[in-house]
Amino acid sequence: MTHTIFIDGEAGTTGLEIRERLEARPDLNLLLLGDRRRDADARREALNGADAVILCLPDDAAREAVSMIENPSVKVIDASTAYRVAPGWAYGFPEMDAGQRALIARSQFVSNPGCYPTGFIGLMRPLVKAGLVPANYPVTVNAVSGYSGGGKAMIAEFEAAPEDSGGAATAYRAYGLTLRHKHVPEMTKHTGLSRDVLFTPAVGNYRQGMLVEVPLHLAALPETPSVERLHGALVEAYDDQRFVEVADLEETEAMTGIEPEGLNGTNRLRLHVFGDRNGEQARLVALLDNLGKGASGAAVQNLNIMLGLDEATGLI
Ligand SMILES: NC(=O)C1=CN([C@@H]2O[C@H](COP(=O)(O)OP(=O)(O)OC[C@H]3O[C@@H](n4cnc5c(N)ncnc54)[C@H](OP(=O)(O)O)[C@@H]3O)[C@@H](O)[C@H]2O)C=CC1
Ligand SMILES: CC(=O)N[C@@H](CCC(=O)OP(=O)(O)O)C(=O)O
Numbered sequence: 001m002t003h004t005i006f007i008d009g010e011a012g013t014t015g016l017e018i019r020e021r022l023e024a025r026p027d028l029n030l031l032l033l034g035d036r037r038r039d040a041d042a043r044r045e046a047l048n049g050a051d052a053v054i055l056c057l058p059d060d061a062a063r064e065a066v067s068m069i070e071n072p073s074v075k076v077i078d079a080s081t082a083y084r085v086a087p088g089w090a091y092g093f094p095e096m097d098a099g100q101r102a103l104i105a106r107s108q109f110v111s112n113p114g115c116y117p118t119g120f121i122g123l124m125r126p127l128v129k130a131g132l133v134p135a136n137y138p139v140t141v142n143a144v145s146g147y148s149g150g151g152k153a154m155i156a157e158f159e160a161a162p163e164d165s166g167g168a169a170t171a172y173r174a175y176g177l178t179l180r181h182k183h184v185p186e187m188t189k190h191t192g193l194s195r196d197v198l199f200t201p202a203v204g205n206y207r208q209g210m211l212v213e214v215p216l217h218l219a220a221l222p223e224t225p226s227v228e229r230l231h232g233a234l235v236e237a238y239d240d241q242r243f244v245e246v247a248d249l250e251e252t253e254a255m256t257g258i259e260p261e262g263l264n265g266t267n268r269l270r271l272h273v274f275g276d277r278n279g280e281q282a283r284l285v286a287l288l289d290n291l292g293k294g295a296s297g298a299a300v301q302n303l304n305i306m307l308g309l310d311e312a313t314g315l316i
Contacts, residue, residue: 003307006031006046008065009056013151014079017296018054021314044068052307054299055079066109075306076109077299083111084186091190092302093118094311095244096125104305112302114183115294116143116201117190119212119286122244122269124191126237132225139214140198141187144172144260146208149290158205169205176201209261210294212286219280227275227282234271242312243293243301247272264289267297267315 005028009015022028031050036042047053047068052075055062062080069076083089090107094100104110113121120141127133147158147169158169176199187197218224231249238244245268252272263270266289274283288294297315304311 002027002029003051004029004031004049005303006050006053007056008037008043008047008053009061009079010037012056013148013155013291014295014299015054015056017291018056018299021296021300025314027309027313040068048074050074052077052303054303056299072108074108075303077112077302077306078110079112079295079299081114081182081186083109084114084117085189086111091186092298093121093190094301094305095238095241096121096190101305101311104302105308107306110302110306112295112299113190114186115145115149115210115288115290116141116181116183116199116212117187118269118294118298119143119210119288120187120197120214121190123212123214123234123271123284123286124193126233127230128192129237130233131222132230132233133216133221135192135194137193137221138195138198139191139193140200141212141214142200142202143210143212144202144204145210145290146206146260147203148208149210149294150203154203155207158207171205172202173204174200174202204260206261208289208291209259209264210288210290211258211260212288214284216282216284217280218275218282224279226279227273230275230282230284231273234273238271243267243297243315244269244271246270249273258285258287260287262287263292265292265316267293267301269293 007015031046033042048071055065055078059080059082062078062082089109089111090103092110092112147154181199184196184199234246269288272285300314304313
């Protein structure tokens, strides 16, 4: 059986990556609008005629697309921030809880997680659930992303020829300085924290890949958990998961650095627990491709789950 898929936003950064992952699949038929992709009538027809639609649009355009869908049998995956904490939408992070995959499978509306939240929730949710980090703990999350995270506009900024931009793009930029980044609500809600996380993102002068970090003073946590205990909680949470892995402690102890491009082109998320020798501090670090498990890879994984296909089809 062939399923018909429509990607609204097919020519954007996320849309193009999804298209690449789906185009070669014989089990799927892609509906492409080409030059008619901004035509409201063409979009409405495609949005209601496909078996599944993936919205790769800015938030307002995603809300508009959802309002056009009248066919209750169309499965909807939204890659934007619009519905990530909205009632009636399942959060598309299948590994985050034992029942999440089944919830995604039976939902009509699934919101694809943000790239930074995928790393952060992956690290923190099991620790909060295990009681190692209290729900009201003041958590800080520091992160760096490649510039493709900012979509077409940021790619154009960073890849502009010097003669067009008046000089080379910056090497590194801290942003989100008002501390009200759009990812804070989903990061807080889906880890089970009661206090907004303090999020300090940055963008570097490389195309894709990201590191998401949480530094912890272990003595400030109940029972001063050891690095081994934090690591054990993560290992237990992701046992047998294909796309989420926890690096061995021996491996992390031998590492002298970690680079954000290490999982590019994959749908994988790797979690590390670094710690000091006295067991007083830990540095949790998630590595992922912002366009892989952080966006397009995750969308394809959710699509497979929602259509009842092998979850790994078309993914690395
Ligand atoms: N880049 C990333 O790493 C990630 C992105 N996301 C989210 O995915 C969504 C898409 O982001 P991204 O691919 O980076 O963005 P881009 O800017 O690269 O692409 C956006 C696409 O949306 C289309 N579009 C914009 N406005 C409208 C509209 N009013 N009606 C119809 N189409 C419209 C554009 O069409 P046209 O081609 O005609 O300009 C373009 O194809 C965003 O919500 C973003 O937050 C989520 C996780 C990671
Ligand atoms: C480098 C950069 O600008 N990154 C984007 C996040 C990309 C992303 O995850 O998009 P969603 O918001 O849809 O999740 C930002 O911080 O807004």
